[in-house]
Structures are given as C-alpha cells and as structure tokens.
Amino acid sequence: MPARRVNPYKVKLHRFYSVQELAECLGVHKNSVRTWQGAGLQAIDGKRPTVFTGAVARAFLLARQTSRKRPCPPGTIYCFKCRAPSAPALGMVEFIPGMGTTGNLTALCETCGTAMHRRANETKIAAIMPRLDVQIRQAPSRLIERAPASLNCDKPKD
Numbered sequence: 001m002p003a004r005r006v007n008p009y010k011v012k013l014h015r016f017y018s019v020q021e022l023a024e025c026l027g028v029h030k031n032s033v034r035t036w037q038g039a040g041l042q043a044i045d046g047k048r049p050t051v052f053t054g055a056v057a058r059a060f061l062l063a064r065q066t067s068r069k070r071p072c073p074p075g076t077i078y079c080f081k082c083r084a085p086s087a088p089a090l091g092m093v094e095f096i097p098g099m100g101t102t103g104n105l106t107a108l109c110e111t112c113g114t115a116m117h118r119r120a121n122e123t124k125i126a127a128i129m130p131r132l133d134v135q136i137r138q139a140p141s142r143l144i145e146r147a148p149a150s151l152n153c154d155k156p157k158d
C-alpha cells in the first residue's frame with residue numbers, strides 16, 4: 001500500500017500527541033506512526049503510553065519529505081518496495097526511449113527483485129549509470145514511422 005502524503009503543518013508545535021492522536025491529526029493509520037518510530041521519530045522518554053511532542057513530530061516529518069525529494073545517487077534507481085535507492089541486479093539496466101530524448105531507465109532491484117523505473121534523458125545515461133552497460137531498447141515509434149514508407153513503395157505508379 002503506498003504511503004499517504006501527510007501535512008507536517010497539521011501537527012501543533014506545543015501540543016503532546018499519543019500514537020492515536022498523531023495518527024488522527026495527520027489522517028493516517030496508527031501503524032504509520034509506529035513505522036515512523038522505527039524510522040527515527042523520537043517519543044518522550046519514559047512515558048507510557050508513547051507520547052510525542054508536536055515539535056519533534058513535525059521536524060521528523062519535514063526532514064522525511066526533504067530526504068524523499070533527494071535524487072537517487074548515480075548508479076541507482078529508487079525502489080518503491082525497499083523505499084530506498086537501489087543498484088540494478090547484475091548491473092543490468094535497460095533504457096526505453098520515450099518522447100524526444102527522454103525515456104525510462106528500467107532495472108530490477110538488487111535487493112528485492114522488484115522492477116524499478118527512472119525517467120532519464122538519453123544524453124545523460126552515462127552520468128546517471130556510470131560503469132553500467134545500459135541496453136537501449138529499439139523505439140517502437142521508429143518502426144511505425146518506417147511502415148508507411150514501405151507501403152508507398154508497393155503502390156503502383158499512376
């Protein structure tokens with residue numbers, strides 16, 4: 001299930017939140033809050049049940065959003081299953097040309113085997129995927145462009 005986008009500014013800085021309250025405030029399931037705890041969201045020490053300060057929760061969520069926007073380092077594609085940039089399995093990457101010079105790099109995640117995609121400019125493949133042998137798939141559009149030309153050749157002359 002894809003993670004829901006939350007608005008960190010819904011968290012009031014000077015309030016205290018239980019897991020349930022923080023989940024309700026942001027419109028997410030309690031399990032999301034538990035996941036954030038595992039990812040580094042700090043609760044107030046020694047309190048039962050778990051209590052967060054609004055300031056800490058907001059800072060955590062803002063930092064998390066910022067880190068998500070960071071582009072993947074060279075040689076990696078973002079894996080949505082691992083939720084992290086991942087290297088292509090066996091160093092195999094394929095480029096599927098799209099419109100103009102942009103297209104999609106596709107590879108299998110080295111860690112979990114899930115198909116990963118990354119939009120890329122054909123002229124920048126070497127910079128994005130250094131030391132990797134990127135296979136460029138034949139663009140289907142070029143094949144279609146050729147078809148009418150061959151048909152014209154078969155037409156009888158008037």
Ligand SMILES: [Zn+2]
Pocket residue numbers: 079080081082083086109110111112113114
């Ligand atoms: Zn993965």
